[in-house]
Amino acid sequence: MSRPRILIVGAGFAGYRTARTLSRLTRHKADITLLNPTDYFLYLPLLPQVAVGVLEPRRVTVSLSGTLPHVRLVLGEADGLDLDARTVHYTDPEGDGGTLTYDRLVLAVGSVNKLLPVPGVAEYAHGFRGLPEALYLRDHVTRQVELAAASDDPKSCAARCTFVVVGAGYTGTEVAAQGQLFTDALVRNRPLREGVRPRWLLLDIAPRVLPELDERLSRTADRVLRQRGVDVRTGTSVEEATPSGVRLSDGEFVDTRTLVWCVGVRPDPLVEGLGQSLERGRLLVDPYLQVPGRPEVFACGDAAAVPDLEKPGKYTPMTAQHAWRHGKVAGRNVAASLGIGDRRAYRHRDLGFTVDLGGAKAAANPLGVPLSGPLAGAVTRGYHLAAMPGNRIRVASDWLLDAVLPRQAVQLGLVRSWSVPLDTASPELARAPGALGKSESRQEGESS
Helix, strand or coil: CCCCEEEEECCCHHHHHHHHHHHHHHHHHCEEEEEECCCEEECHHHHHHHHCCCCCHHHHEEEHHHHCCCEEEEECEEEEEECCCCEEEEECCCCCEEEEECCEEEECCCEEECCCCCCCHHHHCECCCCHHHHHHHHHHHHHHHHHHHHCCCHHHHHHHCEEEEECCCHHHHHHHHHHHHHHHHHHHHCCCCCCCCCEEEEEECCCCCCCCCCHHHHHHHHHHHHHHCCEEEECCCEEEEECCEEEECCCCEEECCEEEECCCEEECHHHHHHCCCEECCEEECCCCCEECCEEEEEECHHHEECECCCCCCCECCCCHHHHHHHHHHHHHHHHHHCCCCCCCCCCCCCCCCEEECCCCCEEECHHHCCEEHHHHHHHHHHHHHHHCCCCHHHHHHHHHHHHHCCCCCCCCCCCCHHHCCCCCCCCCCCCCCCCCCCCCCCCCCCCC
16 A cells, blocks of 8 residues: 655744654655745744844755655645645746645645735835845845945935834844844944934834733833834834835834834735635634644644634634644644554643844743843843754854854845835735734744
8 A cells, every 4th residue: 555645835833843743753654745935944033133144044044855854845835725636736936836645734834924004015115034035134234324324415324224123023123123233333334424323213003012022021122122222112103105214103204215024924825715714814723733624634833723722712823932833743643643643632831932132132031930131142042042953053153253253244135125025915904993013923933
């Protein structure tokens, strides 16, 4: 008899962990295929450090073929699923199509940018979801500072040195915190006009930064940001974006050439066309991560609404911590469905969160213990080294070099603006009034 075919769609935190678990449990008892647009797993929590030159891009990537033995990698993006025929259609990076069949399917397709109906945002803002966006932002910020330093126009100089980040969740807070340090370092070698210094604005309609965390950690992050010079504005959103700046909800127009969109994410729309029950765009599953009525289909990560057994009636949030654990349970339960081991329901214990604020600063609450300052910074970096499935020595080496050597602040020109559009998600017109610009739970792979 032929071996059962397991197909995993997506190699984010959930999909990668599922593949790794199944590779260990099934070995030569099943054929495992992983469908993903890239040949690497991206460790998203450290992406802000790539954007400011602390880490080289490959440090936050882990080779799929190199770390997943007994797993066949197919490069492509799923664009059609037929649950009755048990097939998945995909398009590869060169535009050719293909079809994969399965006996067990794991949907770990993650999430996409949440693009709100704010005029001009799709045209003039850039998101922060992958290596291309991080590399583009690093080049763009460096270029703006260089152009500002050479400008004789005070207004143009100030606009180019003004950077607006929308969304004060994990990603936006880290981008603003790291970005202010980066641009301050840039202008030490490229003096600006007298009286001009880099200015970072962090906006969120919520009443405080990091609204997902307890108030003590939120206050810590807010204090660090303000001491560093970041202009933090809560209760404020963007009403319009233009080529020359943004209009805020309080009526002020801010001259800028940089708008970074970190408002949040929504589940990948691929799951919407399956004809299965959804919960706010996420595919409903049972505590064993199986789709009701489809015992051969499992779902995990941002695209799955997994019951929170610790909080009856609720679902686990869209964070990397949950996605990573979903993947382990999904892998075990897929194996159990093939007669290998026993299945188990998904339960979790909150390990806390870490927010890297750049330098030696961070805010963290490991196991519920609130920390700040250098101790929180050490805990945060230690956590990331422990959590990364590879490249630990290289990451630690880059951190050490950054501590003793100046950063190489040059433009590489690898990514152009047109290749990192924000329009990866359709505008959501059904939105609660006043919610524009509010940060959401951190996207899959970004929470610690």
